[in-house]
């Protein structure tokens with residue numbers, strides 16, 4: 058999964074920000090996998106690639122603490138952070 062996304066933070070990319078992460082000893086940037094629908098829901102396909110985005114540690118914490126709404130728009134997610142930040146991330150194709 059991380060390889061197919063080239064170890065990029067999809068949040069930083071879509072917001073035009075410098076990656077808020079560090080580089081591992083192998084020279085690759087560190088990213089984390091975020092399950093958009095939480096794994097604890099045990100929903101169908103919750104572990105599938107279309108439910109996962111790759112994000113830097115900073116955006117990962119922000120998604121867990123600040124996102125109040127996630128819209129599922131076809132092949133994109135829209136994350137809404139109050140009061141007025143929203144951004145869209147393309148789902149992985151399967």
Ligand SMILES: [Zn+2]
Nearest residue numbers: 066069113116
């Ligand atoms: Zn990021």
Ligand SMILES: [Zn+2]
Nearest residue numbers: 090091092117
């Ligand atoms: Zn997460």
